[in-house]
Amino acid sequence: MITDPELDAEWDTAEPAEVAxxxxxxxxxxxxxxxxxxxxxxxxxxxxxxxxxxxxxxxxRPAAPTLSYRATENLCEDFKAQTLGGLAGDLHKKRPMNQESDHPAVYGAACVRNNVDGMPDFIVTARVDLHKKVDPSTEFEVPPLRAMADTGDVRREAVPDLGEDAVMIVSASGQLQELKVLDGAAVFTVEVWAGTYAEKNDRPATDATAVQAAMIEDMRELMVALKN
Incomplete structure (x- = not known):
């Protein structure tokens, strides 16, 4: 956690200041x-x-945080999104987009999947950030910019029994949902953008609650896959 350092010793106030x-x-x-x-x-x-x-x-500087998860060479190989795929249709028809960034402070990886080759109406993004220098918990509560840009208040709900801390963030329109998990020095994110929850592009109709449950399940599988 990035905080102001605390000094163990108290300031010495025994002697009065000299008066000019x-x-x-x-x-x-x-x-x-x-x-x-x-x-x-x-x-x-x-x-x-x-x-x-x-x-x-x-x-x-504070001691480096403990990493309990490995860096992945290809997050799309570790993030299968099987449960979300059951709601969104086949998320494996189109080649996913995989990205990595190995910075001295943070190792990052992302995987983007969508359900159609043309204009997607259901996009799933997974992201893993492994912090090497500082505790990421200070910034964990910051909502995603995309959700903040949506008109209206961002809705937040704690998710129990998932890492050290987990939160589901939903934009005002309900189209964007983000599940964030903090576990030690690792921050996991699964984000779903749905243009509609109605039946479309050979996928069945669903709702936001079912999508959230699928996000949690696929998140658990991803964390297990990357656990050291």
Missing amino acids: EPLAPRERAAAGTSRPWLWALGGVVAASAVWAGGLYALGD
Whole structure:
């Protein structure tokens, strides 16, 4: 978790601060010709030095989070989306899009599947982010930009018994649903965009509740597949 460092030692306030003696008139006049921003800058530099010293004493960064999941060479091979496929029609007819990014701070992988070759009406996206440097829990509660851009309030609901923390996020229109799971240093995401839940493109009619249940099931299978 990215937080302000906490200092174990309390500030020493045992000795009172020294009180400056009043300046003589000529001394006050001379002091008035100095640049006050230099004094302020000096205070900032001194405070920064103290803060940096504290960070150095504590260790300049928190310990790297523990990764319990492996990086995948091809997320589309690990994310089968079998349960969602039963609702969306065949999600394996069209070649999926697989992406990876191995940054020193975060390893990321994504897989995008949809149910038709032409204009899709049901798009499933899985994403895995393995954080190597910092705890991702601070940003976990941030809703996806796509859901926030939808008119109206984003609906959130906690999902029990899935990782350390899990939430289902639904856009105001209900077309976009995102399941996010936090487990240690890993963040898993399964997102479904549905143009309609009615019968279309050789897939049966469904509803948002059934889609959410399928997302949870496919998420469980993905996490098992990537577990170290």
